[in-house]
Amino acid sequence: MESGLGYLLAPFISIALGAVVYREHLTTRKTLSTVIAFSAIAALIISAKQLNHWTYLLIAxxxxxxxxxxxxxxxxxxxxxxxxxxxxxICLALVTIFLELPVVWPYELPTQSGHLIWLAGWASIIPLLMFSYATGKIPISITGFIQFILPLTLFALALLLRTQAISNTSFTLIISTAGLLIILITYDLIKPRQP
Known part of the structure; x- marks a missing residue:
């Protein structure tokens, strides 16, 4: 839940940086969807019990x-x-040395684990490369809106695969916020531009 909240708050930082630092223009619908989503997330944080606030704030x-x-x-x-x-x-090597953490070498792992590690590497590298490329090409505020895909995926996985307990209020806020964001942003993207 905390990781989902952290990644759900992170796009607001990108949107704010785009508007304030880069002076990117936000349409009325995007501004409205941002305010509604942020309000819903604030309500979600307030209504949720037993959250580790430092976790999601650090991630965001x-x-x-x-x-x-x-x-x-x-x-x-x-x-x-x-x-x-x-x-x-370098950071990982220093932490491993100074904290005297045990190191498991690849040849010590079962064959299936080795394959999963390679798969995890590719599953990390490809999206990071695409993100790096896109960040240089599109406005940072648009990058923020696209970043909502990750937290919504995390929430879906938490609910469907992990069967993590979530209150009805939290569930309603997540679904309604996601739906509203998708509708407003899709409408803004497909609506013909006025001359």
């Missing part, structure tokens, strides 16, 4: 900062991902 702020850095950098998608991978590898 780091993903929002990541999107901003992607927009700011002059690196292309592949070089940017290479720098990120090197940085994370």
């Amino acid at each position: 702020s780091t993903w929002g900062a990541y999107t901003y850095i992607k927009k700011l950098t002059s690196l292309d998608a592949i070089n940017g991902l290479l720098i990120e991978t090197l940085f994370l590898t």
Whole structure:
């Protein structure tokens, strides 16, 4: 639930950065959908019990900062991902050494686990490359609207696969917010532009 909320709040950071820093114009419908969605999420946070607030705030702020850095950098998608991978590898090595964490080498894993690790790598790299490429080409506020796909997917997985308990109020807020966002943004995208 907290990870879904974090990724649900992150697009608002991108939308705000686009409007404030990059002076991107938001249509009335996009502004309305943003306000409605943010209000529904605030109501969801207030009504939810036993939330770890630091978890979703940390996820939202780091993903929002990541999107901003992607927009700011002059690196292309592949070089940017290479720098990120090197940085994370160094951080992981330092944490492993200083915290004396156990290391499991690939040859120590069952064959099926090795295949799943490779699959997980590709499942991470391809969307990150596409995100990096798109962030450099489209306005950051539009990137924010597209980012709503991830949290809605996380909520759907939490509800359907993990059978995570959720209150009727939270469920109603999530479904109504998602539906309203989809309707307003789709209408704004397919409506013919006025000359």
